[in-house]
Amino acid sequence: MSTTTLPLKRRGLDYKKFLANNGALVGLVVLCIALFIATPDFLTAQNLLNIGIQVSTVAVLAFGMTFVIVAGGIDLSVGAVAALSAMSSGWMFASAGLPGWIALLGGLFVGALAGTINGLANASGKLPSFIATLAMLSVARGLTLVISDGRPISTPAEVSFLGGNLGPVPMPIIILVLAALAASFLLNRTVIGRSMYAVGGNAEAARLSGLPVKRILVTVFALAGLFAALAGLLLAGRLDSAQPQAAAGYELDAIAAVVIGGASLAGGLGKISGTFVGALVLVVIRNGLNLLNVTSFWQQVVIGLVIALAVGVDVLRRKTRSS
Amino acid sequence: MSTTTLPLKRRGLDYKKFLANNGALVGLVVLCIALFIATPDFLTAQNLLNIGIQVSTVAVLAFGMTFVIVAGGIDLSVGAVAALSAMSSGWMFASAGLPGWIALLGGLFVGALAGTINGLANASGKLPSFIATLAMLSVARGLTLVISDGRPISTPAEVSFLGGNLGPVPMPIIILVLAALAASFLLNRTVIGRSMYAVGGNAEAARLSGLPVKRILVTVFALAGLFAALAGLLLAGRLDSAQPQAAAGYELDAIAAVVIGGASLAGGLGKISGTFVGALVLVVIRNGLNLLNVTSFWQQVVIGLVIALAVGVDVLRRKTRSS
Amino acid sequence: MSQQPLVTLQNVGKTFGPVTVIKDVTVSVYAGKVQVLLGENGAGKSTLIKMMAGVYQPDAGHIVVDGQTVTLPTTRAAEELGIATIHQELNLVPTMSIAENVMLGRMPTKHGLVDRSALRNRARAALALIGLDVDVDTLVGDLGIARQQLVEIAKALSINARILILDEPTAALTRHETESLFAVMTDLRRRGVGMLFISHHLDEIAEVGDTVTVLRDGEFIAEVPASTPEDDLVKLMVGRNIEDHFPRSAGDVSQATEILTVDKLTSAGSFSDISFSVKAGEVLGIAGLVGAGRTELIRAIAGADRYTSGTVAVRGRQLPNGSIQAAIAAGIGHVPEDRKGQGLVLDASVNDNLGYATLAATAKLGLVDFAGQRSRAAEVAMKLRIRMHTIDQSIGALSGGNQQKAVFGRWIIAASTVLLLDEPTRGVDVGAKVEIYELMNAITAAGGAILMVSSELPEILGMSDRILVMRDGRIAGELTAAEATQDAVMTLAARDVDEKYE
Amino acid sequence: RGGGSEASGTKIVLAVSTLNNPFFVELRDGAQAAADEAGVQLNIVDAQNDSATQANQLATAASGSTKAVIVNPVDSDAASSAVNDLLSAGIPVIGVDRTVNGADLNSLVASDNVAGGRQAADALAEAMGETGSVIHLQGVSGTSASRDRGQGFEEGMKAYPNITVVAKQTANFDRAAALDVTTNLLQANPGATGLFAENDEMALGAIQALGSRAGTEVAVVGFDGTADGLAAIEAGTLVATIAQQPAELGKLAVELAIKAIAGDTIEKTVPVEVVSVTKTNVGDFAK
Numbered sequence A, B: 001m002s003t004t005t006l007p008l009k010r011r012g013l014d015y016k017k018f019l020a021n022n023g024a025l026v027g028l029v030v031l032c033i034a035l036f037i038a039t040p041d042f043l044t045a046q047n048l049l050n051i052g053i054q055v056s057t058v059a060v061l062a063f064g065m066t067f068v069i070v071a072g073g074i075d076l077s078v079g080a081v082a083a084l085s086a087m088s089s090g091w092m093f094a095s096a097g098l099p100g101w102i103a104l105l106g107g108l109f110v111g112a113l114a115g116t117i118n119g120l121a122n123a124s125g126k127l128p129s130f131i132a133t134l135a136m137l138s139v140a141r142g143l144t145l146v147i148s149d150g151r152p153i154s155t156p157a158e159v160s161f162l163g164g165n166l167g168p169v170p171m172p173i174i175i176l177v178l179a180a181l182a183a184s185f186l187l188n189r190t191v192i193g194r195s196m197y198a199v200g201g202n203a204e205a206a207r208l209s210g211l212p213v214k215r216i217l218v219t220v221f222a223l224a225g226l227f228a229a230l231a232g233l234l235l236a237g238r239l240d241s242a243q244p245q246a247a248a249g250y251e252l253d254a255i256a257a258v259v260i261g262g263a264s265l266a267g268g269l270g271k272i273s274g275t276f277v278g279a280l281v282l283v284v285i286r287n288g289l290n291l292l293n294v295t296s297f298w299q300q301v302v303i304g305l306v307i308a309l310a311v312g313v314d315v316l317r318r319k320t321r322s323s
Numbered sequence C: 001m002s003q004q005p006l007v008t009l010q011n012v013g014k015t016f017g018p019v020t021v022i023k024d025v026t027v028s029v030y031a032g033k034v035q036v037l038l039g040e041n042g043a044g045k046s047t048l049i050k051m052m053a054g055v056y057q058p059d060a061g062h063i064v065v066d067g068q069t070v071t072l073p074t075t076r077a078a079e080e081l082g083i084a085t086i087h088q089e090l091n092l093v094p095t096m097s098i099a100e101n102v103m104l105g106r107m108p109t110k111h112g113l114v115d116r117s118a119l120r121n122r123a124r125a126a127l128a129l130i131g132l133d134v135d136v137d138t139l140v141g142d143l144g145i146a147r148q149q150l151v152e153i154a155k156a157l158s159i160n161a162r163i164l165i166l167d168e169p170t171a172a173l174t175r176h177e178t179e180s181l182f183a184v185m186t187d188l189r190r191r192g193v194g195m196l197f198i199s200h201h202l203d204e205i206a207e208v209g210d211t212v213t214v215l216r217d218g219e220f221i222a223e224v225p226a227s228t229p230e231d232d233l234v235k236l237m238v239g240r241n242i243e244d245h246f247p248r249s250a251g252d253v254s255q256a257t258e259i260l261t262v263d264k265l266t267s268a269g270s271f272s273d274i275s276f277s278v279k280a281g282e283v284l285g286i287a288g289l290v291g292a293g294r295t296e297l298i299r300a301i302a303g304a305d306r307y308t309s310g311t312v313a314v315r316g317r318q319l320p321n322g323s324i325q326a327a328i329a330a331g332i333g334h335v336p337e338d339r340k341g342q343g344l345v346l347d348a349s350v351n352d353n354l355g356y357a358t359l360a361a362t363a364k365l366g367l368v369d370f371a372g373q374r375s376r377a378a379e380v381a382m383k384l385r386i387r388m389h390t391i392d393q394s395i396g397a398l399s400g401g402n403q404q405k406a407v408f409g410r411w412i413i414a415a416s417t418v419l420l421l422d423e424p425t426r427g428v429d430v431g432a433k434v435e436i437y438e439l440m441n442a443i444t445a446a447g448g449a450i451l452m453v454s455s456e457l458p459e460i461l462g463m464s465d466r467i468l469v470m471r472d473g474r475i476a477g478e479l480t481a482a483e484a485t486q487d488a489v490m491t492l493a494a495r496d497v498d499e500k501y502e
Numbered sequence D: 001r002g003g004g005s006e007a008s009g010t011k012i013v014l015a016v017s018t019l020n021n022p023f024f025v026e027l028r029d030g031a032q033a034a035a036d037e038a039g040v041q042l043n044i045v046d047a048q049n050d051s052a053t054q055a056n057q058l059a060t061a062a063s064g065s066t067k068a069v070i071v072n073p074v075d076s077d078a079a080s081s082a083v084n085d086l087l088s089a090g091i092p093v094i095g096v097d098r099t100v101n102g103a104d105l106n107s108l109v110a111s112d113n114v115a116g117g118r119q120a121a122d123a124l125a126e127a128m129g130e131t132g133s134v135i136h137l138q139g140v141s142g143t144s145a146s147r148d149r150g151q152g153f154e155e156g157m158k159a160y161p162n163i164t165v166v167a168k169q170t171a172n173f174d175r176a177a178a179l180d181v182t183t184n185l186l187q188a189n190p191g192a193t194g195l196f197a198e199n200d201e202m203a204l205g206a207i208q209a210l211g212s213r214a215g216t217e218v219a220v221v222g223f224d225g226t227a228d229g230l231a232a233i234e235a236g237t238l239v240a241t242i243a244q245q246p247a248e249l250g251k252l253a254v255e256l257a258i259k260a261i262a263g264d265t266i267e268k269t270v271p272v273e274v275v276s277v278t279k280t281n282v283g284d285f286a287k
């Protein structure tokens, strides 16, 4: 067989490829079927809309995180940056008196800026991304409190619109879809996106091949910051206010979504579609446990087990396939 | 210059080696000098004792984390496992009516058991350690709440003793020192300790060299669980009670301590002495900011900046040396 | 051979998913003999020996050790039967010391603890066997690739195996180290150790081998004595004759313009005061011993490392210090010495790996030219005869030689006119070497210039139009193609090598 | 457990901000007891102090067969849009412990945190003889409980010109954090004679840090009236705590919810006493 050299049959390749790229999908489907059997409240149009809305924040954060993890880094600051961006936006509107849409753009800018600083600290300052972004987590959360004096700030109508409806469709779902398309386009079709895989796979080989590794890393973190800002504004829109403690701890959810979605913290692997499935797994578990009225202490136990199982199903599947 | 080729001279090698292994030490020293100048309260015998006590929990957690990170993994569950161990110990004493010392040992056992489960999930179940331990974080925190019904349980005298004094010396400091010696001994002198570096540095090479990679990984996580239990009991001893939310979020502190101490999340690198310095950096910052009464909002900003600087100093130092 | 073999792979087969890599092959190793495996890149040599080493389990056939059928589920099981392996790809832990790497999995203990002095002593003894004299506390990650290879060899030697498998141990070595290794092999043979040896250096076969098993496309082709003439071996291996192993067709460059000009280039600690130029149509070879600083020089020219002083210019235009992108824009293509660590993204596809250097240049509006990249990659893969299952498979699963061709191919696609080659044919089979040499010819014929570092003297002598010899980070001398002989080069390279070793 | 009474089929959702704190555990217990007694099903969801999680949970509640919702908002502002969605779907919403700003709740059962903060200032001042220096331990930055209590305390302190607040630091409502922070603050302010903690958990951590000085040289005042807090008052280490009656809050909320489902008219606000508990009246509260 080893004779074939070049072009290459594609037997059922797409189906296999899809499953390989979306391992946790199997886990998600199993989870949904179980919930469908367990409670009639799960598979209702309203509940599915709820899930769509609920997944939006974590998924958007996780899309940004996907860039970082694909490129071999980690970003612990996304939750804090989300809060800082939304709070800055609220402040620009409420205290600085800027027009709502400028405040909205300003919030996005703050997120991208924080991400750029992460990227520079990592790429030029040679700080491990874990440390650079841990520092940013603390700084951004602190600044959020400073700006707000610990109080929520209500957001301009433009931001609240992000949390509302466009006709019958909730805006968070629209934004989620747009963010997914944009992230996936960036990662799959653009030079910078493809370069992220190379940098995460072997940064030295990428550098020697002439890829601008530093610039790529800065872009990666800037994008993570921008997506975090979008998630933060989305959240503020849903809550009609920027909260000083908004999105606290979400970084772990975002990383978990990316990893459940098939990426490796070692870098070089990851897909937006996988990340989306990973975020859905996390949200569907919580939604389902609420519907089933599992008591909140046991809920955490069950969440842990289901996360392990959802990823475990994928591991098992891969094992079976390869043998 | 370019003349030396082969046997590489050792000019002041040990001094260099020490610094190379303890990079953040420079950062710590700078930090201490700054605090010494800023406030007379810093460099008092009492305050140094306070720092010793305050660093004990995080440092013991971080020692356990060092094994995991050296072996190329990550353990997000240490904080939750610490709480579960202490709570189990309290429950064994208060509800099951077991003798205090059995409750103490029982607590340690629970921690090691949780760690072993992490290890098995990672090594045999092939779950990425991030996912396996994230699941354990959720499960252990949930079980802690279930056991305690959300209320603190007071601990037996044997556990409280861990938080007390032995003559003039605080027990947490004694335990800290013993834990550091044990961890460092394990990592440096034993075969399993050295094998952890091999597994983290190049798992494939370790496997091809006949090392029992799975067994090593299970041991690594079991040790992390055991150290977490010790930290949890120490904390409970200091508070005379096991708290359901004890050590929440400490996993990030523990990981940060290890990374500040010079380890890499890619595995294969790390030292107990470095981790200790890393933990001290975190605790000294917080102690200093309390002494200086920096307002709580700004405190977080400053903590972030100092973490970045402490590690940055090391990066700078290495740059200067190599050029 | 009436004697019972130490180990036999009996009618073994191996498949990876849909790909059959080994089909019904039998090969034996006898005490005191060196069995050679010969085959093109991707013929299945490494796969075959991995079954003997306990890395892979055969899908068909069985393994016989001392007349008993055995299974080797782990490397440890193989080691317990006295089988030690030097793998083609280095299997070292970069963050650990040489001593610990040599003794990995077999740490000496005292009272259950690592016995550090025994550890160092045994590691030193192992290094001494192959004449590597470095501090055993040095981290392996700080060593160049050649010394890492020596550590890997020392590691296997220290096992005191009855059966030693050597998968291309000489690929990264210069003649000097190769001779030390052969001396050890001769000694082992005398002591009754059976060996299985793989190399693409045909001259080495007669030197150390007893019998040769030839594989082609995973199938057994022939077993012949090691004294078989090289040409016959080549024919068995590739199925055709190779007329000229070094088909260098140099033109007259006396009137040609200088393409690459290096002036007083110095990098503190690595090399100093290096000046030379390469003209259009010329191949300049750089010879030297391991550690002479050749790799550092090449990396500095390529922009991979910063230098302290001096200048590098391409076609008269000075390149900025430490800029790989500027170098590439000026037409430079750099094939690094460590393909695994520096050349390839192992988890990425062959297609992606071939295209990295041209990703940005061929993009439109920042969007990747997928179709174009793919057709260019396919074309070059075909031209270089890269043996693979599909162009979308991860490059880590290709055989070593085919990986090397892919690194080369990246710069062919980029149409580089100044190639900096660091051990360009390491691990490449004779047939493919000639293909690479033809490509070098094509590039020089089109007015390009090539700077080639190689530790393979025949390659340096056969392909260079001019040879610089480096020693201790300086240029020790220059030879024209006409004056260059192995002796002349070695004399310049190693003039006071003995003093240096102590 | 909530499932006990399918007979009536009435499902009430209690959305609580967190159950990681004894205060809310007691609130939950009070609510559960009242639900059991009335034979209704009580589903309890825990937002773990995250406003967005709570919004998700409220939305999920709206899609089920829920008859009424009791909400203990993580943040009073952040809950409004989710609560308004419930109200416009015709589901009655009762607030408990904290109000929901910008929503027309059917009823609110609460104690007043700002007033409680003022009472804490008075209790502390009295114990200190209206003179001395005070350390103020704050809760999680940015939470309404911390904000309101801090605000009330500062307002209350203005009446005592001879008392100065020498340090104000956060200990995150957490006992262990309070132990370390208090230790550090005492280092810089060895002369402090009073300490206000925005909850009992922090007060207990501070007492641990003070050791034998607690209750003798340094007066400590907490907030909540948890079981451990009351025990500390009896032991003399805690001077006072501002007791809320969480079980009572939970019980009243469920009773109001049942009335609202039945269509009865209910009071818009049901105040629950916040009591300064000291050694003199601790006997009335012991649990």
Ligand SMILES: Nc1ncnc2c1ncn2[C@@H]1O[C@H](COP(=O)(O)OP(=O)(O)OP(=O)(O)O)[C@@H](O)[C@H]1O
Binding pocket: A002, C016, C019, C021, C039, C040, C041, C042, C043, C044, C045, C046, C047, C048, C088, C387, C388, C389, C397, C398, C399, C400, C401, C402, C427, C429
């Ligand atoms: N893990 C694997 N998965 C899929 N294919 C593989 C794998 N390992 C090897 N192959 C394929 O098997 C064939 C034989 O590879 P092998 O490494 O044995 O060749 P080799 O004879 O050692 O070549 P070289 O001289 O280049 O080292 C190659 O085509 C390679 O792509």
Ligand SMILES: Nc1ncnc2c1ncn2[C@@H]1O[C@H](COP(=O)(O)OP(=O)(O)OP(=O)(O)O)[C@@H](O)[C@H]1O
Binding pocket: B008, C142, C143, C144, C145, C146, C147, C288, C289, C290, C291, C292, C293, C294, C295, C296, C297, C337, C455
């Ligand atoms: N950080 C380091 N510490 C110790 N030795 C080093 C370090 N870096 C490089 N060396 C050694 O310096 C020597 C010079 O390296 P270089 O790779 O340039 O030599 P070379 O002539 O290209 O030989 P080859 O590539 O065959 O090894 C090498 O032997 C390498 O092992």
Ligand SMILES: O[C@@H]1[C@H](O)[C@H](O)CO[C@H]1O
Binding pocket: D021, D023, D097, D145, D173, D198, D199, D200, D223, D224
């Ligand atoms: O009212 C509660 C309790 O006082 C608790 O201690 C912290 O959170 C507040 O909201």
Ligand SMILES: [Mg+2]
Binding pocket: C045, C046, C047, C088, C167, C399, C400
């Ligand atoms: Mg091979």
Ligand SMILES: [Mg+2]
Binding pocket: C144, C294, C295, C296, C337, C422
């Ligand atoms: Mg070299």
